[in-house]
Amino acid sequence: MSTTPVTPRPKTNRIGLQVLDYRGGKTTLCAGCGHNVISERITEAFFEMGIQPERVMKMSGIGCSSKSPAYFMSRSFSFNSVHGRMPSVATGALLANKTMKSIGISGDGDTASIGMGQFVHLLRRNVPMIYIIEDNGVYGLTKGQFSATADIGSKLKTGVVNDLPAIDTCALAIQMGATFVGRSFSGDKKQLSAILKAAIAHQGTVMLDVISPCVTFNDHEGSTKSYKYMQEHEESVGEIGFVPHFEEIEVEYDPNTTVNVQLHDGSSLRLRKLHEDYDPTDKIHATKMLMETHAKGEVLTGVFYIDTQKPDFTSLLNMVDEPLATLPQERTRPSREVLAEIMEAHS
C-alpha cells in the first residue's frame, strides 16, 4: 500500500482567497513597533471577514502610523495624503464610491493636533469608515516630541515632562457623533481582532484608538504609552466576542452577563460585561467611565459606545445606489431642453 504525501491546502476564506492575498509590503518601521502588529490584525480581520481587497480604500495622513497602509493589503487602493487631512480625502473618496470599504490609519499627532479640525467633522458626519489611531503619544518621524495624547506628567526619553493634559480621542469621538468607539492595545491580539472584525461589519464611523508603544521614543520608564505601563494599567470594559453574519450564531445562555449588538451586515458584536451596569449604547455613561478610569491612572479598553441606528453620511445625502464615480453621461448631463429652460428664465 503506497501513501501519497498530502500537501495541506492553504486555508481560504469565504471568497476563496488566501491570507497571502491580504499581505502588504515589507515594513520599514522599527522592529517591535506596535503599528506592525496592528497591520497584522487588520490583515487577518479583512481575510477572515472575506472582504475582496480590491473593494478596500486605505487612507492615511503623515507619520509613522500613516505609512502603515503600505504594509497590509497591497491589492487595495491606497491614498497616503497630507498631515492631518486624511478625513477630508476619505470623505471625498467615499462620496465618489460609497460601495467601497474604507479604512483610515492615523496617528496621535496626525489626529489630535494638526488633524483635529477634520477629525471632529469626520465623526460629526458619521462617514462610513474605520478610523484607527495608532497612538503612541509621540511624534516618531520627527524623533520623539510629545503629541497631544501624551498624558500629563509623562516623560520623554530625554526627561522632559509633559505639562499639558491629554486629549482623549475616544471621549471626543463619542461626543462628536461617531457610532462605534473603542480603544485597544496593540499587544491584545484577541480583543483587537474581535473589535476590527466588528468594525468591518459596522456602517458608520468606527473610531478606534489603539495604544501602540513606540519602541524607539516612548517605551521607557515614565511613559504612559509603553508596553510595561499598558500591561500594568490596562483595564477592559468588557470581553469582546464577534460573530460574523456568515457563521452560525450560538445562543448565549446567561443574558445577565452579555450584550449582543446586531451590526449592519447581520453580524453580532458580543460584549461580555465586566462592569455590572455598563451599557454600550449610553453616551453619557461611556464618557463618564472613560473619565473615571483615566483619573485612576488606568487605561480603559474595549468598545465603549455603539449606535447602529444613526444613518451614515452617504445615506444622509440620499445618493443613488451606484458609485457616483462611474455614472454614465446619460445620467449626469442634463438634456438640451434643460439648457433651453434655464436660458429662457434668463431672457
Add this chain to the structure above:
Amino acid sequence: MTSSGLVVQGQPISDPDGGVKQIVNDFSIQIATVNGSGSQSANNVLLRSIFRMGVPVSSKNLFPSNIAGLPTWYTIRVSRYGWVARKADIDVLIAMNPETAREDVLSLAPGAAVIYDEPFKLNEIRSDLTYYPVPFDRLAAATGADAKVRKLVKNMVYVGVAAHLLSIDMEWVEKTVRKQFAKKVKAAELNLNAVHAGFDYAVSTLTKQDPYVIEHMNATDGKVIIDGNAAAAMGAMFAGVTVVTWYPITPSSSVVEQLIDFMKKYRIEQDGKSNFAIVQAEDELAAIGMVLGAGWAGARSMTATSGPGISLMAEFAGYGYYAEIPGVIFDIQRTGPSTGLPTRTSQADLTFIAGLSHGDTKHVMLIPGTVKECFEFGIEAFDLAEQLQTPIFVLSDLDLGMNSWMSEPFDYPEKPITRGKVLSAQQLEEVGGFARYKDVDGDAIPYRTLPGTDHPAASYFTRGSGHNEKALYTERPDDYENNMLRLARKFETARTLVPKPILEGTGRQRVGIIAFGTSHWAVLESRDQLERESQLPTDYLRIRAYPFTSEIHDFVATHERVYVVEQNRDSQMFNLLKIDLDPTQVTKLHSVRHFNGLPIDARTVTDAIAAQEGAE
C-alpha cells in the same frame, strides 16, 4: 422750487434751436442705497426692462463687506454701441441713501439728473444738475404696504419715477415685475402698485428737464442676462459634476448656491435620489481634500473659492499636481492681500496659482472673459482635469461672477464627456497590468485605475512623497528627476489642449494689446477710443488660459509694442509672459494696470496707452 415740485438750478443741455438735446441710449444710471434695504429687485427690474426694450445694458453692483446699513451703489450702463465695461461718469443718480447723498451728487458728471428722496434737500449742492425731488415715503405708504415691507416697496417707487423720466416702456416694466415675482402673485401686485405710484407721481408732478432717454432698439433680441457664477454653476452641472464641496466665501459662494438650486431641480433621479453629493466643508482645506479624494476615486469633483481660500488650499494643490489627481477649483478673484477688500474685484491671483504650493509646481488655469465662457470653461475644466489628471483652476473674478451680463444664449455641449486614460479590469487583463506613472503614449500623461477596479493588478499607492513609475516609494535621484521632468512635459501637453486666445484686428498693426478675463470689455471700448481720438489702430489678443499657447508668442513676435492690460498692482500676467517668452521679445511688453477694486474702465486703458504712445 416751482409749483410742480421740480427744482431746476442747473442749465439744461440745449440744442441750437433752444430745446433740450436728447441723449438717447448712451448714459449711466446709479442707484445709491443702503446695504440690506432690498433694492436688488428694483434695480434688476430697471436693468431688465431696458434690456427688454432692445437696448444694450450692463450693471455693476458695488456693495460693502457688511450685512446691512452701509452704502451700496448699483450702476446701470446703457450703451447703444454695446459697450459694457464700467463707465466712470454717472449721468443719472437715484439718491436713496442720506449718508452718501451729498457726496454722490458732488461726484456726478456735469448735466446729470438727480432723482432724490425729497427730505434730503439736495437741490442746493450744485447748480449744473437737474433735480427731481420725490416724496418716496409718502408714495410707498399710499400703496397700502404694511410698515415692514414699505422699505422694500419704496425701491419700486423709484423704478416708476425713472420709467417716466427716462421713457422706459411701462409695459416692459410690468412684464418684468411679473416675471421676477412669478411665484408670488401678491408680491407682484404690491410691487406693481409701487411702480405705478412712482410713475403717476412723476407724470403729474415732474417735468422732464434732463437729456437722458431710452428708446426702443433691437440690439438684445435672443440675448440673455446672467451672472458669471450662475453660468459657471451651469457649466459644472452640464459637465456632469458629481461631487461638489465648498466653504462659503465672497464672491464665490453663489457659484455653489446656484449650483445647489440647479442640481436639486435637474439632477434628481426618478426614484428621488441624487446623482451627486454636495458638501459644505468645515474649511477650504477640507473642501479641496474632498475634491482630491473624490477625483482620485473617479468622481468629477469641484470646489469654488476666492483668494483666501486658495491660500489655504496650497498644500493640497501641490499634492494634486504631484500625485496627478483631477479636480476643478473655481477661483472667483477678489482683492488681496490678506482679507483685502472682500467685495471688490481684481485679477491678482494669477502668479500665486500658477505655481501654487511648494517645490516645482505648475498649474493649468482657464480664464473666462465672458459669462458664456464661464459656462463653456466650466465644462472644459472637468474634461481637462481628467485628461491631464491634475487640478484645473478656473479664474473668474467678482465683476464677472456677481454682476449681470448680456450674452448670447449658451450652446449645448456637443462634445461627449472625456474621462481621460482610465483602465478597466478588462483592459488590465489584456495589457497585463500597468505602471501608474509611466509615460506610455509620449504625451507624459500616464494611465490610472479607479478604486474598486476588480483586478489584482489594478491597485496602486497614491502618495505625495517620492514615487517611481510603479507608484512605489523612492528617494532615488534618477526616479525623482524623471518624474519631475515628465510632469514638466505634461504641462507642455497642456499647452496644446487649453483654450486658444482670440485675436481681434487685422493682425498687422504696430501696436498690440493683450488682456484677459474682465479686462476684455474695457479693452474693446478702449481700442475704439484710441482709434477715434488718437488715430491709433491696434490689434488685440485675449488670453484665455495658462500655459500660454503658441499664438501668444506669435502675437508678441509680430508687433512692435504690446500692452498687457490687467487688474492688479504687480503686472502679474506681464510677468508670466516674461518668463514664457523668448528673451528677445520681452522688451516689447508694456504694462497697463488698474487695481483700485473697481472694475477697469475704458478711459483708464485709453489714457495709459495714449500717454505711452505719445499720442494726443
